[in-house]
Amino acid sequence: MKKKGDALVVVAIDFGTTYSGYAYSFRAEYEKDHTKVYSNSDWRSGDGLATTKTPTVILFNEDKQFCKFGYEAEAKYNTLLEDEKAEGWRYFRRFKMRLFRGEEKILERTRVDKITKNLMIEDEQGKPMSALIVFAESIKYLKNEFLQNTQVQGLKFDPNNDIHWVLTVPAIWTDRAKQFMREAAKQAGIPDDMLTLAYEPEAAALYCKELTVQKKEGAESSSLSSFEPGQQFLVLDCGGGTVDVTAYQVQNDGDLRELQRPTGGPWGGTYVDNQYTTFLKELFGADIWSEYSKENPEDVLEIQRRFEAKKKSVNASADDQTTISFPSSLFAKYQIAKNCSSFEESIKKSEFAKTIKVKKDKLRFDHQLVKAFFRVPIDFIVTHVKEIINESKKKGRDIKTILMVGGFSDSSILSQRIISEFKRITVICPTEAVNAIVKGAVIFGHNPNLISERISPLTYGISVNTAFNNKVHPAKLKVIYDGKEMCTDIFQPIVQIGHPIRVGKEIFKHTCLPTRALDTEATIEIYESSSECPMYTIDKGVRRLGDLTVSIPDTSKGKNRPIKVEVSFGYTEIVVCAFEEGTETQTTATFDCLLN
Numbered sequence: 001m002k003k004k005g006d007a008l009v010v011v012a013i014d015f016g017t018t019y020s021g022y023a024y025s026f027r028a029e030y031e032k033d034h035t036k037v038y039s040n041s042d043w044r045s046g047d048g049l050a051t052t053k054t055p056t057v058i059l060f061n062e063d064k065q066f067c068k069f070g071y072e073a074e075a076k077y078n079t080l081l082e083d084e085k086a087e088g089w090r091y092f093r094r095f096k097m098r099l100f101r102g103e104e105k106i107l108e109r110t111r112v113d114k115i116t117k118n119l120m121i122e123d124e125q126g127k128p129m130s131a132l133i134v135f136a137e138s139i140k141y142l143k144n145e146f147l148q149n150t151q152v153q154g155l156k157f158d159p160n161n162d163i164h165w166v167l168t169v170p171a172i173w174t175d176r177a178k179q180f181m182r183e184a185a186k187q188a189g190i191p192d193d194m195l196t197l198a199y200e201p202e203a204a205a206l207y208c209k210e211l212t213v214q215k216k217e218g219a220e221s222s223s224l225s226s227f228e229p230g231q232q233f234l235v236l237d238c239g240g241g242t243v244d245v246t247a248y249q250v251q252n253d254g255d256l257r258e259l260q261r262p263t264g265g266p267w268g269g270t271y272v273d274n275q276y277t278t279f280l281k282e283l284f285g286a287d288i289w290s291e292y293s294k295e296n297p298e299d300v301l302e303i304q305r306r307f308e309a310k311k312k313s314v315n316a317s318a319d320d321q322t323t324i325s326f327p328s329s330l331f332a333k334y335q336i337a338k339n340c341s342s343f344e345e346s347i348k349k350s351e352f353a354k355t356i357k358v359k360k361d362k363l364r365f366d367h368q369l370v371k372a373f374f375r376v377p378i379d380f381i382v383t384h385v386k387e388i389i390n391e392s393k394k395k396g397r398d399i400k401t402i403l404m405v406g407g408f409s410d411s412s413i414l415s416q417r418i419i420s421e422f423k424r425i426t427v428i429c430p431t432e433a434v435n436a437i438v439k440g441a442v443i444f445g446h447n448p449n450l451i452s453e454r455i456s457p458l459t460y461g462i463s464v465n466t467a468f469n470n471k472v473h474p475a476k477l478k479v480i481y482d483g484k485e486m487c488t489d490i491f492q493p494i495v496q497i498g499h500p501i502r503v504g505k506e507i508f509k510h511t512c513l514p515t516r517a518l519d520t521e522a523t524i525e526i527y528e529s530s531s532e533c534p535m536y537t538i539d540k541g542v543r544r545l546g547d548l549t550v551s552i553p554d555t556s557k558g559k560n561r562p563i564k565v566e567v568s569f570g571y572t573e574i575v576v577c578a579f580e581e582g583t584e585t586q587t588t589a590t591f592d593c594l595l596n
Contacts, residue, residue: 007164012441017241021053023438037439062088069141081298097241136187166445171199171262198441201235201246204405207440233401238408255452269408271377299327316416405436461493463525517558548589
């Protein structure tokens, strides 16, 4: 960390499902005020409004070369569609979640093996392209935006030496998904030794904790006391795609200790959007909607954007209707397909008569109908939080605060539901919930030691051999080594799931022996599993992370040559070291979790 520690500035990139942005702070200023973090608040939307983030959309030309990102990509693609020149162009929207398409739960670990360097994802028109290129070009754009904007301000940095880059990732992502993002950042031109991954809920917790420390008179005592030593709190990170839930305790020195491994699911704001789209298919008819989407993709994009703009303003307690404009071409399409004179008259006679009113080119949605779009994901979130709090109580913990962050937390329907469901718990919704993560990631970049302890999300171990027992071991794993029957592929746990880990300060050790007496090399195979005690490395749910080879040239002692295996956990990496006892020859590896 010494080189990162020497950086003049820390820049965090928040690469979100729906919106992305960056924030930064100078080391000299951080030492005086941890919360003095700057962000770009000048992204310009199509209607000229300045926002703190830009949509996570990217456009490539016919030659698959990067063209535009964010609002500019939306505007360019709409123009191409209107001019009927979009053929061959690649437009990707909300593609971050496509790494996990088809999963009912984001934690379904079997999906991990499909995240490879050669992974392909489809654009809005179903055309495939390298996921690594799509992600890398997106990160490169955000990186270059920072460099260009600071250069305009008269500041020049060497991106390879002066900047410590931090990239945010959901805490519930698998190791391989996190490694994919690291690989994308490398392809974007960010040096690996100047890159740190920050878990989104941790970053948000750090920012809010630091913010309360800096508060002046007039601050709410509840928010201040929530981050006093000994206090336990839950971070509910509700983003566009995923929801991460993690519990922490404030230590006496102010550092944070993770109380349980991160959990969650794909219940973010895009779930609401999908519910809305499903309803439109029912309203207009699946066939009509499908044909219209293919014929008028630019109008469908506008329909989606208008709902996105309305979504945050929907109030849980008010009973106001939600009015959204629709292109007249959609109503015309419906009238032709249904052979009717008026869409409005048709709706009046349908099952939607009580929930939808038609006013020229606008639809007025009944308040209860709009709330129904939110119901399923919010029910998932509430149920999951209740399970975590109940589990915490059984373990003697006392969660007194829920800290809501992430873009979806800005929804009053969500926040008011959380407040009503957990009346005995203080619910804090920071005024800058959408920026808490990226600003907290900057703080984490300056001082990762603020996270003192994590819970192991998986069981990590190595493959070993043991004497074969035909009453216990399967025959297919029997091998003969030096004339003895041995069982191979035994999973030897080194760190078990749920075990507390002192980050950067704890080493887990195991001793093993060479396979054969005359071996001059020993290969240590590293595995991970979502099970607490898997028996074999070929069991379901066990995945091979990689291996490292140790030189053991002196065969005079036969198999009596103990090999020490040490596993340590950095802030975002797993490091394995192996060496023969009594020698100075050792091998260290940080594993590439991606399949080639």
